[in-house]
Amino acid sequence: xxxxxxxxxxxxxxxxxxxxxxxxxxxHVDLSVRRGEVHxxxxxxxxxxxxxxxxxxxxxxxDSGVIEVSGRPVKFSGPRDAIAAGIGMVHQHFMLVAPxxxxxxxxxxxxxxxxPALDLxxxxxxxxxxxxxxxxxxxxxxxxxxxxxxxxxxVEIIKALYRGADILILDEPTAVLTPQEIDELMGIISGLxxxxxxxxxxTHKLMEIKKCAQRCTVIRRGHMVGTVDVxxxxxxxxxxxxxxxxxxxxxxxxxxxxGEPVLTIRxxxxxxxxxxxxxxxxxxxxxxxxxxxxxxxxxxxxxELCELLAGLIAPTSGNVILSGKxxxxxxxxxxxxxxxxxxxxxxxxxxxxxxxxVADNFILxxxxxxxxxxxxxxxxxxxxxxxxxxxxxxxxRPRDVNHIAGQLSGGNQQKAVIARIIxxxxxxxxxxxxxxxxxxxxxxxxxxxxxxxxxxxxxVLLVSLDLDEIMSLSxxxxxxxxxxxxxxxxxxxxxxHKLGLMMAGGRAHA
Numbered sequence: 001x002x003x004x005x006x007x008x009x010x011x012x013x014x015x016x017x018x019x020x021x022x023x024x025x026x027x028h029v030d031l032s033v034r035r036g037e038v039h040x041x042x043x044x045x046x047x048x049x050x051x052x053x054x055x056x057x058x059x060x061x062x063d064s065g066v067i068e069v070s071g072r073p074v075k076f077s078g079p080r081d082a083i084a085a086g087i088g089m090v091h092q093h094f095m096l097v098a099p100x101x102x103x104x105x106x107x108x109x110x111x112x113x114x115x116p117a118l119d120l121x122x123x124x125x126x127x128x129x130x131x132x133x134x135x136x137x138x139x140x141x142x143x144x145x146x147x148x149x150x151x152x153x154x155v156e157i158i159k160a161l162y163r164g165a166d167i168l169i170l171d172e173p174t175a176v177l178t179p180q181e182i183d184e185l186m187g188i189i190s191g192l193x194x195x196x197x198x199x200x201x202x203t204h205k206l207m208e209i210k211k212c213a214q215r216c217t218v219i220r221r222g223h224m225v226g227t228v229d230v231x232x233x234x235x236x237x238x239x240x241x242x243x244x245x246x247x248x249x250x251x252x253x254x255x256x257x258x259g260e261p262v263l264t265i266r267x268x269x270x271x272x273x274x275x276x277x278x279x280x281x282x283x284x285x286x287x288x289x290x291x292x293x294x295x296x297x298x299x300x301x302x303x304e305l306c307e308l309l310a311g312l313i314a315p316t317s318g319n320v321i322l323s324g325k326x327x328x329x330x331x332x333x334x335x336x337x338x339x340x341x342x343x344x345x346x347x348x349x350x351x352x353x354x355x356x357x358v359a360d361n362f363i364l365x366x367x368x369x370x371x372x373x374x375x376x377x378x379x380x381x382x383x384x385x386x387x388x389x390x391x392x393x394x395x396x397r398p399r400d401v402n403h404i405a406g407q408l409s410g411g412n413q414q415k416a417v418i419a420r421i422i423x424x425x426x427x428x429x430x431x432x433x434x435x436x437x438x439x440x441x442x443x444x445x446x447x448x449x450x451x452x453x454x455x456x457x458x459x460v461l462l463v464s465l466d467l468d469e470i471m472s473l474s475x476x477x478x479x480x481x482x483x484x485x486x487x488x489x490x491x492x493x494x495x496x497h498k499l500g501l502m503m504a505g506g507r508a509h510a
Contacts, residue, residue: 009071010035010167010198011056011087016065018051025051027222028065033167038189038199040209040230042242043219044439049202052219053169056200057089058082069167088160089169094152098145102138103127106159130161135191149297150181157188167198174208178297179467179500186212204439206235207468218242243441251444253451256475259288261321262339262428262459263309268318270304270483278304279315280483286428291450291460293474293491295467297503301483302463306432309461310342311335323427336365341426343417345433347410351417354406358396359387361405362420386423394419395445411442418449428459435469447473467496481505 011033018026026048033039043049054060056067058076067074069085076082079089096105107123114122127140136154144152153173160168170189174182189199189212203209209216209230216233218225218241225241239247263286272278278301286292296302307313309320311332320328322338330338344350352361363372363383371382387401396408396415405416414434421429431450435443450473454460464470470477471494479487479502487502 008035009033010069011200012066012068012071013052013056014066014068016052016055016067017063018048018055018060019063024222026055026062026219029219029222029224031217031224032227033198033200034215035198036193036196037215038193038201038213040213040216041200041202041219042204042206042209042216042238044221044242044441047219047242047439048222049219050171053089053171053200053202056082057087057169083163083165086164086166087169088163088165088167090153090156090160090171090173092172094156096144096152096155098143100144101140102142102144102147102155103140105144105155106162108159110163126162127158130158134158134161134188134195136161136188148181150177150184153177153181153185154188157192166196167200168192169200169202171202172204173201174203174205178503179496180504182208205468206238206440209238210235220244239440243439245441247440247444251447251451251472253454253473256290256454258290258475259457261285261287262323263461264319264321266319266321268305268308268315268320270301270308270313270315270318272304278483279308279318281318282480282484284478284485286459286461288459289454289457290475291454291462291473293462293464293470293477294480295464295470295477295499295503296480298465300480302432302480304483305480306342306345306430306463309335309340309430310344311340333365336424336426339427340430341421341424341428342430343421343432343434345436347413347417348406352405352413354404356405357402358391358405358408358416359383359401361416362387362390362401362423364420365424390419390423391416394422394449411438411445414438414442415445418446422449422453426458428461429453430461430463432463433465434462435464435466443469467499471496471499479503 009032013031016026016029029048029052031052041049051060055062058079058081074085103124106127112119112122124140131138136158138151138154138158173185177185193199201213213230215227216230216238217227220242266283268279268282270279282301282305294302304313308315311330311334314329319326322340325338327335327338348354366372372379384401391399391401394415396412396419405413408416434446450460450462462470462473471491474491477489477491477494477499478485479499481503489498
């Protein structure tokens with residue numbers, strides 16, 4: 001008997017240091033994961049979580065420190081070595097070949113053969129055996145392009161198990177799942193741990209850590225804050241460990257008092273980038289003084305709706321009315337002039353001009369208007385004063401208005417985008433995935449900003465894949481499925497089960 005194989009510690013990472021030039025991404029970080037446990041890895045953006053896991057999976061090499069797997073010191077030259085040591089990783093963006101079947105994806109690169117030929121019959125039987133053993137029901141003959149996101153994730157997990165994984169790293173595993181799929185995933189994780197597997201989850205969702213993890217290691221700015229038993233701490237305590245200050249987890253907002261309609265959409269049809277139907281007769285209204293949330297699984301028309309409202313694409317039919325004016329086929333600058341303000345999903349590609357200064361970014365839509373220009377000449381004093389007001393009011397750090405936007409942290413880039421858009425005083429604020437990739441401290445700021453806009457009688461349309469965010473901020477929730485609004489729920493009556501059924505194409509019942 002080899003005692004190392006029966007070590008109670010599945011993974012030990014001690015004194016891990018990783019530098020990228022002058023940046024220390026991990027500074028003597030320790031991580032110990034027990035056999036058969038779910039261990040959460042928590043930290044702000046840029047805290048060093050992914051760097052640490054990339055070293056465990058062989059994608060990066062530590063500058064110093066020791067990694068042990070099942071009691072044995074290891075030095076991985078690449079992911080192949082990590083896989084051979086029993087480590088599997090399911091990335092946030094799945095590594096699957098869409099036209100291939102489930103079976104073909106699972107065995108890809110390690111295909112069983114019968115002589116020189118691929119033995120698909122044996123491969124299928126192996127997949128079915130693993131599927132049954134770990135209660136991971138899949139159709140081995142279905143093509144990846146025809147199955148749900150939740151089912152694709154199961155395929156990724158089976159693929160890791162097929163390669164002998166005893167330690168699974170799951171990177172933001174619930175980011176694109178419905179509530180029902182999240183519940184199923186939690187059951188799958190519990191079942192895997194019940195059979196001796198160890199699972200490491202990288203997630204920003206504190207509620208999910210409380211639901212499924214036994215222990216949690218918190219990293220802040222490359223340093224290890226500590227490892228705690230999840231049962232002994234609250235979500236608020238975990239958030240405070242992560243950001244170093246008290247965080248308001250739930251925003252206090254009074255009841256909405258909606259006024260007249262600001263946005264009216266009727267019978268909207270539009271095509272996606274492949275020229276296939278994306279919106280199929282969508283209709284909705286957003287009133288002054290309310291936040292309307294759109295909930296749905298990614299890929300059900302949200303992208304096209306947002307691009308259409310921003311003036312980036314045109315509908316094939318239907319009407320968009322903004323503050324009483326038909327703006328159905330207006331260009332982006334015309335939508336802005338009509339009162340549209342859009343916080344885009346991708347702050348770097350569509351929210352900021354990264355080589356520009358913060359001050360120059362703040363006047364992108366106003367650079368030809370007084371007091372920022374006169375007779376074609378920019379008024380640098382007015383531009384600086386405007387920028388100084390916004391960075392102070394929206395807490396953009398550093399306060400230097402001449403700082404290059406591309407050198408800001410992700411959270412401060414988002415604050416800069418929000419400062420500019422709200423500073424334009426829009427009648428309708430379209431917020432698309434406004435907290436995507438942000439830590440809880442930055443999320444708290446963004447949520448307060450959206451509620452403040454509602455409270456000064458602006459109309460807010462929130463499009464998010466985070467159902468907790470939708471339920472927390474919205475006054476009304478609309479569910480989108482296959483390009484149509486299939487249901488409306490008042491926020492006070494909403495729950496994850498009811499919304500999740502509609503998001504999956506079912507009907508909610510009282």
